[in-house]
Structure formats: C-alpha cells, structure tokens
Amino acid sequence: MNQSSMANCVCSLLIMALYNMLLPSVIVTSMTHSSNSSTINEERQALLQSGWWNDYLNISDHCAWDAITCNEAGSVIIILGWKIPPSEELRRLQNLNMTAFPNLEVLYLYGMSLRGSIPKEISTLTKLTDLYLSNNHLQGSIPVELGSLTQLVLLSLYNNSLTGSIPSTLSQLVNLRYLLLSFNQLEGAIPAELGNLTQLIGFYLSNNSITGSIPSSLGQLQNLTILLLDSNRIQGPIPEEFGNLKSLHILYLSNNLLTSTIPPTLGRLENLTHLFLDSNQIEGHIPLELANLSNLDTLHLSQNKISGLIPPKLFQMGKMHSLYLSSNLLSGSIPIENLKCPSIATVDLSYNLLNGSIPSQIGCVNNLDLSHNFLKGEVPSLLGKNSILDRLDLSYNNLTGKLYKELATLTYINLSYNSFDFSQDLDLKAHIPDYCSFPRDSLISHNPPNFTSCDPSPQTNSPTSKAKPITVIVLPIIGIILGVILLALYFARCFSKTKFEGGLAKNGDLFSVWNYDGKVAFEDIIEATEDFHIKYCIGTGAYGSVYRVQLPTGKIVAVKKLHQMEAQNPSFDKSFRNEVKMLTEICHRNIVKLHGFCLHNRCMFLVYQYMESGSLFYALNNDVEAQELNWSKRVNIIKGMANALSYMHHDCTPPIIHRDVTSSNVLLNSHLQAFVSDFGTARLLDPDSSNQTLVVGTYGYIAPELAYTLTVSEKCDVFSFGVVALETLMGRHPGEFISSLSNSSTQNILLKDLLDSRLPLPVFPKDAQDIMLVVALALACLCFQPKSRPSMQQVAQELCASKLPPPLPFYKISIAQLMTPDILLSFI
Numbered sequence: 001m002n003q004s005s006m007a008n009c010v011c012s013l014l015i016m017a018l019y020n021m022l023l024p025s026v027i028v029t030s031m032t033h034s035s036n037s038s039t040i041n042e043e044r045q046a047l048l049q050s051g052w053w054n055d056y057l058n059i060s061d062h063c064a065w066d067a068i069t070c071n072e073a074g075s076v077i078i079i080l081g082w083k084i085p086p087s088e089e090l091r092r093l094q095n096l097n098m099t100a101f102p103n104l105e106v107l108y109l110y111g112m113s114l115r116g117s118i119p120k121e122i123s124t125l126t127k128l129t130d131l132y133l134s135n136n137h138l139q140g141s142i143p144v145e146l147g148s149l150t151q152l153v154l155l156s157l158y159n160n161s162l163t164g165s166i167p168s169t170l171s172q173l174v175n176l177r178y179l180l181l182s183f184n185q186l187e188g189a190i191p192a193e194l195g196n197l198t199q200l201i202g203f204y205l206s207n208n209s210i211t212g213s214i215p216s217s218l219g220q221l222q223n224l225t226i227l228l229l230d231s232n233r234i235q236g237p238i239p240e241e242f243g244n245l246k247s248l249h250i251l252y253l254s255n256n257l258l259t260s261t262i263p264p265t266l267g268r269l270e271n272l273t274h275l276f277l278d279s280n281q282i283e284g285h286i287p288l289e290l291a292n293l294s295n296l297d298t299l300h301l302s303q304n305k306i307s308g309l310i311p312p313k314l315f316q317m318g319k320m321h322s323l324y325l326s327s328n329l330l331s332g333s334i335p336i337e338n339l340k341c342p343s344i345a346t347v348d349l350s351y352n353l354l355n356g357s358i359p360s361q362i363g364c365v366n367n368l369d370l371s372h373n374f375l376k377g378e379v380p381s382l383l384g385k386n387s388i389l390d391r392l393d394l395s396y397n398n399l400t401g402k403l404y405k406e407l408a409t410l411t412y413i414n415l416s417y418n419s420f421d422f423s424q425d426l427d428l429k430a431h432i433p434d435y436c437s438f439p440r441d442s443l444i445s446h447n448p449p450n451f452t453s454c455d456p457s458p459q460t461n462s463p464t465s466k467a468k469p470i471t472v473i474v475l476p477i478i479g480i481i482l483g484v485i486l487l488a489l490y491f492a493r494c495f496s497k498t499k500f501e502g503g504l505a506k507n508g509d510l511f512s513v514w515n516y517d518g519k520v521a522f523e524d525i526i527e528a529t530e531d532f533h534i535k536y537c538i539g540t541g542a543y544g545s546v547y548r549v550q551l552p553t554g555k556i557v558a559v560k561k562l563h564q565m566e567a568q569n570p571s572f573d574k575s576f577r578n579e580v581k582m583l584t585e586i587c588h589r590n591i592v593k594l595h596g597f598c599l600h601n602r603c604m605f606l607v608y609q610y611m612e613s614g615s616l617f618y619a620l621n622n623d624v625e626a627q628e629l630n631w632s633k634r635v636n637i638i639k640g641m642a643n644a645l646s647y648m649h650h651d652c653t654p655p656i657i658h659r660d661v662t663s664s665n666v667l668l669n670s671h672l673q674a675f676v677s678d679f680g681t682a683r684l685l686d687p688d689s690s691n692q693t694l695v696v697g698t699y700g701y702i703a704p705e706l707a708y709t710l711t712v713s714e715k716c717d718v719f720s721f722g723v724v725a726l727e728t729l730m731g732r733h734p735g736e737f738i739s740s741l742s743n744s745s746t747q748n749i750l751l752k753d754l755l756d757s758r759l760p761l762p763v764f765p766k767d768a769q770d771i772m773l774v775v776a777l778a779l780a781c782l783c784f785q786p787k788s789r790p791s792m793q794q795v796a797q798e799l800c801a802s803k804l805p806p807p808l809p810f811y812k813i814s815i816a817q818l819m820t821p822d823i824l825l826s827f828i
Contacts, residue, residue, distance in 0.1 A: 039102065043076045046100035051090040052081070076101050081109035092116045093138065099124050110156075110765050111135040118157075123148045130809060134180065134765060135159045142186075147172040154809060156180040156765070158204060166210075168193045175199055180763070182206040182228060189213070190229075195220040202226040204763060206252065210234055214253075216241045223247055226760065230254040230276065237261075238277070243268040250760050254300065255279045262301075264289040271295055274760070278302040278324065286311055286325075297758065298322040298627075302348065310335055310349075320344050321623040321758075326369065327351040334370070336361050345624045349373070350393070358399070363387035367624055371414065372396040379403060394418065409535055522598050525549055525559055525605070532561055532603075539615065539664065548610065557595065558608045560678075580606070583679070586652065590644035592667055592677040611667035611675060616724070619668060620731055626758050631767040633672050638725045638774055639799045640674030641666055645721060646796040648679060649714045657712055661720035662698045663727050700735050705786055715786035721795070722781030725774055731756030738782060747816035751775060754815065761811070768810035773799065776818040 044062040047053050056065045063070035069078035079101070085091045093114045098121040107125065110132045117140030118133065128149050138160040146155070147169025155173065158180040165188030166181065176197050186208040194203075195217025203224060210232040218227070219241025227245070230252040238258060242251070243265025249272060258280040266275070267289025274297060275290075282304040290299070291313030298321065299314070306328040312335035314323060326348045333356030334349065346367040354370070357377035362368055364387070371393045378401030379394065391412040399418040407413055528549045529536045539546040544562040551557065580597045587593070593609040616637065619625040629637070641661075648656040658665075658679050665678040703719035706712070726734040737754070740746040751772065752761055762768040777798060783789045790798075 040074050042100045046097040047076075047079075050096040052083075052085055052095070071103060075103040077103055078106040079104065079108065080106075081112045081114075084111070084113045088115075091137075093133070093136075094119055098122045101125060103127055106130040108132040109136070113137060115139070117141075118143055118146075118162075120145045122146070125149065127151055129175075130154045132156045132765060133160070138162060140164070142167055142170075142181075144169045146170060150174060152176050154178040154180075157184070159183040159764070161185055163187065165189070166191055166194075170194065171196045173197065177223075178202045178204075180204040181208070182763070184208050186210060190215055190218070190234075192217045194218065197221065198223065200224055204228045205232070207231040213237070214239055218242070219244045221245060225271075226250045228252045228763075230256065232256055234258060238263055238266075238282075240265045242266060245269060246271065248272055250274045252276045253280070258282055261285070262287050262290070262306075266290065267292040269293060273297045273319075276300040278304065280304055282306060285309070286314070288313070290314065291317060293317070295319055297623075298324075300324040301328065302326040304328055306330060308332075312336075315344065322346040322627070324348045325352070329353060331355070333357070334359055334362075334375075336364075345622070358394075363389045365389060366622070367391045369393040370397065375399055377401070379407075381406075524551055525598070525607075528552075529559070544605070549607075556610045558592075558610045559605050560608065561603055561605045583656075586648075586656075586679070588644055588647045590640040590673075590675055591647065591679060592675045608677060609675075611677075612670040613668035613672060615664045616666040616668060616674070616728065617663035619672075620663060620727065620756075623758060626731055626756065629672065630759065631762045631771060632764075634728050635767070635770040635774060637666065637668070637672070637674040638728055639796075641676060641721060641724065642792060642796040642799055644674075644676040644679075645717055645792040648676075649717065649791065650793045655714065657714055658717050658720075659712055660698055660701070661717050661724060662701045663724050663733075664698070666724065700733055703786065704784060713786065714792065715789050718781045718789045718792055718795070719786075721792065722778040722789075725778040725781070729755055729771060729774060731758060741779075741782070741815075741819075744816075747814065747819060749815050750811070751813045751815060751818065752811050765810075772810070772813060772818065775815075779815075779819050 047062055047065070047068070048057070053062075053065050053068075056062070059065060062068055062076070063074060067080035068076060069080075071077050079096075091113050093109070093116045096109075098119055102124075104125050105127055107122075107128060108130065111134070114133070114136040116138065118138060120143045122131075123143065123145035126149065129151050130153060131149070132154070134156045135158070138157070140162065141164030142157065142162060144167040146152075147167065150172060152173045153175055155170075155176060156178065159182070162181075162184040163186065166186060168191040170176075170179070171191065171193035174197070177199050178201060179194075179197070180202070182204040183206065186205075187210065189212025190205070190210060192215035194200075195215060198221065200221050201223055203218075203221070203226070206228045207230075210229070211234065213236030214229065214234060216239040218224075219239055221227075222244060224245050225247050227248060227250070231254065234253075234256040236258065237260035238253065240263040242248075243263065245251075246269065248269050251266075251269075251272060251274070254276045255278075258277070259282065261284030262277065262282060264287040266272075267287060270293070272293050273295050275293070276298070278300045279302070282301075284306065285308035286301065286306060288311050290296075291311055294317065296317060297319055300322075302324045303326070306325075307330065309332040310325065310330055314320070315336040321344060323344055323346065327350070330349070330352040331354065334354060336359050344365055347362075347365050348369045350369045351372045354373040354375060356375065358370065358375055358380060360380040362370075362380070366388050367390060369392075372395070375394070375397040376399060379399060381404055390410060392407070392410055393412075393414045395414045396417045399415075399420060401420065403415070403420055407415075526532075528551060529547050532545075532547060536547045536549065537545050538548050538558070544560050547559045547561065549557050549559045580594070583594050584596060592611065595607045595609065597606045598604060613619065613625075619629055645658065645661070648658060656679060658676070660678055661676075665676065667675045667677050669675065701720040701723050703716040706716065723734060723738065726737070730737070737746065754775075755761070755771070762771060777790070777795050781789050781795065
C-alpha cells in the first residue's frame, strides 16, 4: 500500500471513528427532542379528550388555555378544574388521562360534580404536591396507590361519597401537611401508621363512619394544629398521648361513642383554643388541669356522663368565652364567686344536678342557662353597674322570692316552673316583652298565683267574714259601673278603628299610607315607647336613635326618631314627603323596608322593618354572635351588601347614594341575612343639596376625597363598602391595616393572618376562594383615587360570577398578591 493509499485509509478510519463518537449524542439529542414534543402533544390530547376545554379548540397552544399552567419547556404543571362539565358523560374523573402529565404538580378539580372512582393511574403523577378532588360525587375507595405520591403536601378528598377504609399506605406521604377526608362514608379504624406523618398540620376526618378507637400514635403528630374526628362512631378512650400535641389549636371529638374519662394530659395543650368533646359517653370528673389551658376560647363537654363538682378555675380563665357543660351529672353549687366582670360570654349549665343558690356574679355573663337543675333561693340583683347579662333561663328549678323589675330589660328571660311569688312584682309580667317562640305567659308560668291581701281561705269569725254582706252589695255595683265604662271604651275604639280602617281599605297598607300628619301612628308609637324612653332604644346613628316598637296589632317595627330639623318649614314638609314616598317604593331583598313616617311638630320619625339579630357591628363585637357567623355566612353578608348598594346606585331613578355605609347600618335577620338600612336619609334631611355636598358619614368609613372635595358620589359608598367588607372578615375595624397598606411590610402579611382569629381557618376550598375574592375586591374599593374604584355593580357581578381558584394554596396567599391589578381576572 503506497503512502497515498495509506493516508486515505487513515483518513477514512479517523472519519469512521469520529462518526462513531458523535452518533450516540446525535441519537440522544434527537430522541430527547422527540420525547419532549411527544409529551407535550400527549398532554394536549389528554386535555382535549377530557372534553373539559372544548371552548379552546381554536387555540393550538394549550398552555394559553384557562386553568392550565406550563413550565418553561411547555409541559403542564398545574391543572385547575374551572367549571362543571355540561353533560353527565363529561363528568367522569376517568375522562382525564392521568398518565399523560409526568410533570404535573397541582391537580385542582374542586366542585366540578365529577363522578366515578379515583383512578389508580393517578399514582403516576410522582411530582404532584397538591391534589384537590373535593366537593364532587366520587365513589369507591381511596386507592392504596396514592401512597406512592411522596411529594404530596396537600391531599383533599372531602365532601364526596368515598367508601371503604383509609389505606395505611397514606403513611408513606412523609411530606403531607394537610389531609382532608371529611364528609364521606369512610369506614373502619384510623390506621395507626398515620402517626408517621410528622409534618401533618391539619387532619380532617369529620362526618364519616369511622369505627374502632383513636390510635395513640396520633400523639406523635407534634406539628398538628387542627384535628377533626367528630361525627363518627369512634369508641374507647381519648389517648393520653394527645397531651403531646403541643401545637394543637382545635380538637373536635364530638358526636362519637368515646368512653372513659377526660385525660388530665390535655391540660398541657397550651395553644388549644377550641375543645369539643360533647355528645359522647365520657364519665368521671372534669380534670382540674383543663384550667391550665390559658388560650382556651370554647370548652364544650355537654351531653356526656360527667359527674362531680365544676372546677372553680374554669370560670377564671382569661380568654374563655363559651362554656358548655349541659346534660351531664354535675352536682354541687355554681363556683363563680371569683368571676371577674365582664368575663365569659356564654355559660350553659342546664340539665344537671346543681344545687345551692345563684351567685350574684352571674351578671358578668352575657348568655346564661341554668335551667333544669335544683337551684333554690332568690334571684340576686343581676343588673348592676358591670352587668352584661342579656339572656337568662332559670326555668325548672326551686327558686323562690321576689324578682327585680330590671329583669324585663333582658333580651330573653324564662322563669317558668319555679316557686316565685309575684305578689311583690305585680307589674313584672307586664314588663316582660313577647318573644317570637315563647308567649309571655309561658316565660313565668307554673309559679304560684299572684296573692293579694285577701286570705285565700277566710275563717268564719274573721273581720273579713263580717264584711261579707257589704262586699256582696258593693262589688256587683262596682262591676256594673266598670262594665259600662269598658263597653263605652270598646265601642269608641271600634268606631275609631272602623273609621281608620275605612281609610286603609281605600288607600292600601297601613304603613305606607299613613296620613302625613301621622296622628294615629304618632299616638300608638308614643304609647308603645313611653314617649321614646331610653329602655326601648336599640341603637343610635348619625341621623337619630332607633327604637324597638310593638304596635297594638302585635307587629314589631323599628322606629328611627330623627334629629329635629326644619320640620315646621312648609318647603321642608313637602320635600320630606316626596323623598319618603320615593324611599317607600324601594323594594330589594337586601334593603330594609321603609314602611312609612310621621312628620309631627313634636318629632318626626321613620318606621322600618324590624331585624331580629341586630346590626353587623353588634354581631362582630359579641364573641358568641361572631362565632355563629362562619365564613360562608360572612361572605353572604358581604354579597348582600353589594347587591343592595348596586341596586341603589344603578337601578333607582334618581340613584340613591347611601352616604353612611357602616357595619352599624347593616342589619341581620333571624337567618343572619344582610339588609342595608338608613339609606337615603342624608338626602331626606337635606333635599336641596343637589350638588351632594352635605358632609355626613361615620369616622373610619368616610372616603378620603371628602376631606378636600366635599363632593359625595357613588364612589364614596364604594370605599365605605370596602371598609365594611374587610371588617366583616377581620372581625374588627380595619383602620390601622388600611392606613398602612402602602407599606411593604403590610403587603407581605399573609391573608390567613388577617382573618378573624375567633374562627378556624376555612376548611372548605370554596370558602377560601370566596374570601380571597372578597379581599381582592375590597382592596380595589379602597383605592385612593375614586375613578380607579370599581362600581358597586361590578363588585356585585364579580361576587356572583363563576370563579377560578387561584394558583396558590390559601395559606400561602399574601396581601400583595391580592393587590395586583390582574388578580381579579383569575377569579372571573
């Protein structure tokens, strides 16, 4: 082989070697590109085949679809189920091919009415951190394969129809922080292996059919803050190991079959705020150690078999607001001698074996039920200088003696089935008002009759018996005279009533057609309120004081006695009538109905529909009432306010600007539904203010532009609405928070830390989603520039629109994220 041939051969060998070296990398690169493209295409096809995104068929890039988020490589990492599929066929979880999303991190399919079972193939989503399948109609069991999703931080399956037992393989989810399984039909025992989930913060298992005993291994979950095992069929004792759960805030074990005694170790839970052990079969005494729970807000031990004495220290706990010990076997006296006033808001000791007398300190309790016991002696003077007593039930005891007239000022009182002597309190019955569900007589019934100075069993030789002939003669004469007088009064009343009702038949409803001089209405209301006595006053506002009035017909109304204006000015008289006529025509489900008015030279007042539960302000500032306002009720109150203001601004001609939107002017009925009140009163009192420059309102709710423009517009109401919306969720006035909104430190506050601490954080994603939307809207309403605030119509529409859940879990949302300009777009 010559040199040239040799060179050619070496060159060929080098080329072959180089080719062989490069070939693997070329193949790998080609395969990787092909693999990425294949994965992305499979993801798009899986989304299309589900039928849940049919509205986006004309958009080729599925990463641009609503509720889909991709990483930089174009692979899906977040899927948010965003609406209920239109047909039953599409409402199957199996329609989504789980195996097509190797990089999926969040799968949120909440409230889509999905059916079928949870597919085992979901275990292929090994990068999954958040799995929400709650509030659907899923059946079948929880797949054991879920144990392979070791990156899961949140597993939410609550409010479905899942059956079977809880798989022990869930104990392999070592990163899990939230396990939500409530409101299903799960059976069997709680796996002891779940004690290995040491990162767990919230464990929700309420409202299932769980049996067996509570495993002591749950005492290892030292990061646990919420444990809900209520409404199951769990038996056996409460584990002593629960004393190790030092981070626990809420423990619900109610409505089970628990036995034995309350372990004293629970007294170690220094962060506990709510302890619910009611409706079980727990025996023994109340441990003295429970008094060590310095942060305890509510203790509920009712409907058990607990016996012995009540530890006095339970009444001396600084943060206790509600104590429920009813329907037990507790005995002895009521140990509240050292109670500081004001203190606990609600105490229910009914249906026990308590004896002794009633301590005078019970006036330091807002809502007290001592019924169905064996208490004796007299009722002490309860309404001293520091008294906050509002509701009192003393029925079914052995109480005696006289009663104080001041008891009649309570919102509710029941004195029936005792041995009270009303001979010294003949007018007490007349002072006790009628209640919705308790006729007046039933509240004091089954006590001895009202004795007079007459002996009920006179002896023959007594001075009374000697006067008998005179009595026989005189009494009939007196009776005849009284009868004549009563008949005369009756016919006079009938004549007056007939004459007045004739006007009603002609003019319509009583309250909307009063003679504008208001003579009949004026007399009735003056009599019913004893000339506007303060004891009938239920509130004071910017324009006057409000009184609870029971009319002769039995109807209860709220009367706002207005501050005296130019009532005798003829021009004012005419404008006042015109404005009232317009306001009485307003009819909206969230606006308090204005029935009519009285314009009199002594005073003028407006008559409104009466709201049983008082104002939102009162509810938020009363710990008992505030806890009845759960998150969904609070959101509905805010929605009701928005609907009312939207109606006033956009559906009334001319538009009505409220001018004084506050929590005191939002009233609640017996179902805790919201009604806006005091609307239009500013213009009513100043009808000539066409430029709307009358400076009115309540400090803390007034829009900032009024300080320099003095011009009132609908956007002033929008600002005030934002304040009240935040106040409703925070449980307190948000003044300091609003004034510091421009600070970065305030914007970095987490939403969960802003909410009313008297309620546990929202359990249901819908509540969490609604709260985020409300706060985002409220922040938009608080914009310093009026033109940048949304209208109340926009607010009302967005609150009622279909909403998407935001990409971050609730507990991670900050105020800054809710203040971004495009945040609302993610909810619509």
